[in-house]
Amino acid sequence: MKKLFFLSLLLSCFSAFAQKPAFDLVRWVNPMIGTHKMGHTYPGATAPFGMVQLSPDTDTIPYEMGGKYNKDVYKYCAGYQYDDPTIVGFSHTHFSGTGHSDLGDFLLMPTVGKLQLNPGTEDKPETGYRSKFSHNNERAEPAYYSVKLDDHNITAELTATNRVGMHQYTFPKSEEAHVILDLMHGIYNYEDKNTWTFLRIENDTLITGYRQTNGWARTRTVYFAMSFSKPFTSFGNKDYSKAQVYKGFWRKFDQSKNFPEIAGKQIRAYFDFKTQEGEKLKVKFALSPVSTAGALANMRAEIPHWDFDRVKRASQAQWNQELGKVRAVLPTKDDYINFYTALYHTFLGPTTYQDVDGQYRGLDQNNHQAKGFTNYTTFSLWDTYRALHPWFNIVQPKRNADMVESMLAHYDQSVHKMLPVWSHHANENWCMIGYHSVSVIADAIIKGTYQGDANRALDACVTTARQSYYDGLQYYMELGFVPEDKNGSSVSKTLEYAYDDWCIAQVAQKLNRSDVYQEFSRRSQNWKNVYDKSIGYMRPKLSDGTFKKEFDVLSTHNQGFIEGNAWNYSLYVPHAPQEMIQAMGGNQKFVPHLDSLFTMHLPDEFFKDTEDITREGIIGNYVHGNEPAHHVAYLYNWTDQPWKTQERVRMILKKQYHPTPDGLGGNDDCGQMSAWYLFSSLGFYPVAPGSDQYALGSPAVKEAAIQLENGKSFTIEARNQSEKNVYVQKVELNGKLLTQPFLNHKDMVKGGKLTFYMSAKPRK
Known part of the structure; x- marks a missing residue:
């Protein structure tokens, strides 16, 4: 009886344990979720809130090489689509789940055999350096990704710290092993996206450089330092620019083979190795928004060794702590x-x-020192003010307070004196509508998670909300609504401005700023000006004060709304x-x-x-x-x-x-x-x-x-x-x-x- 009782007790304990996850919460995360259709997530390796997002790209070849820019720019926002049969390579920056494309910086691809410097095409991968792959040989976890590149018989493994990506390539025996560095590659590519790239061979294991692009972010510079675990035997490059500026230093040198510096718009470089069967070649790739010296310092601070598994374990431990x-x-x-x-x-x-020393590139394109806070970027505020930042006020309040400080730094560096609308990598994209930094800042102040200068933050909110040049605000302040005949998506803008104004009023009330409270409380009522009682829906108004006559409550096109219709937005x-x-x-x-x-x-x-x-x-x-x-x-x-x-x-x-x-x-x-x-x-x-x-x-x-x-x-x-x-x-x-x-x-x-x-x- 005692044995039966003990067995019963043991089974009940096992049953209770089975109902609760162990502390290894990483095992429940599937980074593949959202990689198919419209989720636009990436499956690669990154640390929590990491500056490096090291992930495979499947079909984002450049426009001039016959890529899919025209029809598939939206599809490849994250660089990866689950149903694609080939991988082009592994790049170091990615957005997660956005509706717009950019990034995809510094693509690496290991290959064997005859050197090919073009990426090839999805239907003929053998014509380039890309490779077929199978999901059966693919694995994605927080801070870890691996895949077998079938055409090259190479297993690629990726992990990452905050600022450094680490690659581990298991090669077959080969006299012709290569690692290709594609400085042309990017997500949302077109012919003139690269404004300049620079590559410098520091020694036979260390390469530094930078890339300047004019994409969704109009002027973006990313610096890097790349280190190999063994010396390469030779190296070279090819400049695909139509106009090769200063080619060969006025023909004095051949820069394409074993020359230590190369600069141009469209460059691909390669590094040659001889490998044994099963040999693991490792690559550390660090990023910086400031300088190549900053990238090298980031590498030395975050991965001073060559132990791939150690980096993976440490980064997954960080994920377990956050999860x-x-x-x-x-x-x-x-x-x-x-x-x-x-x-x-x-x-x-x-x-x-920002680099490990706190330096970052600001909106004014100058370098700044973050003092007392961590500087963040990638603020998709039209989306994230609704639930993501309120979520942070519960589970990540310190980080969210630093994000508020980052927004205020953006404001200080802005010639427009505007808080961010949709910003990333020291650029303002002006994407979507509203001024929803105001919502994020207000929520942090009201909930007590922002402990900085609240009056300074309120002043930035007020100044932003009074900028008459911004997206119909002049009409909004004069008429109490945005008129559709003067500015599109007028109803959505009126409603979202009214909500943001209410946020300002709440902070003003908390800080006993009665004049600001009264002004923005009145403005927060402006939603009533676009509500048509006769039909029971929000409806676009014209500048003469009349409602737009041609109107369809279900249509999403030219009806005064953005990403919605009157039926949806009448509830906003x-x-x-x-x-x-x-x-x-x-x-x-x-x-x-x-x-x-x-x-x-x-x-x-x-x-x-x-x-x-x-x-x-x-x-x-x-x-x-x-x-x-x-x-x-x-x-x-x-x-x-x-x-x-x-x-x-x-x-x-x-x-x-x-x-x-x-x-x-x-x-x-x-x-x-x-x-x-x-x-x-x-x-x-x-x-x-x-x-x-x-x-x-x-x-x-x-x-x-x-x-x-x-x-x-x-x-x-x-x-x-x-x-x-x-x-x-x-x-x-x-x-x-x-x-x-x-x-x-x-x-x-x-x-x-x-x-x-x-x-x-x-x-x-």
């Missing part, structure tokens, strides 16, 4: 993979943008949902309108011109892949039917997120889609960043503990959790019943426990 900030117990293995891959995606960016008043509901006729009219968003059938004509919207990402007229709708499922909380929020949220989680390469229903958008998943899985969401309030939903976790930076823990528990039990009967905070479907940030950071009691039937 361990949320310990979740989930119903199924697929849920673990979805949850921790989403958490991984939220920690890919914004990315570090996140800072005043109760007023919006009343304006739309109260619960009786608003709830059916909101219901129809999820249940209506869109005609085929809706999809004919939508390059960035796929049927997989749409539920009715709800487009989860486009961020303006990310908050709308939570709007039922302001009506008399909050149980519908619970139902809709669980439906979206189930339909839009899967543990497969095509598992994202749209671009991950620098982590925004993943942040939505995490918030919603935990049971709450920041409908209006800039407030202290979260709207409650329906948690998909069984239990989760958030480890806060203040040393406390906030636990979420869902009792009676199951796939059918999506409705919430009651919620308790630290044992006290909540009477409204909302949670305050200040209560969360105190630590404690939020308990949901789940049921298969709604509590109406």
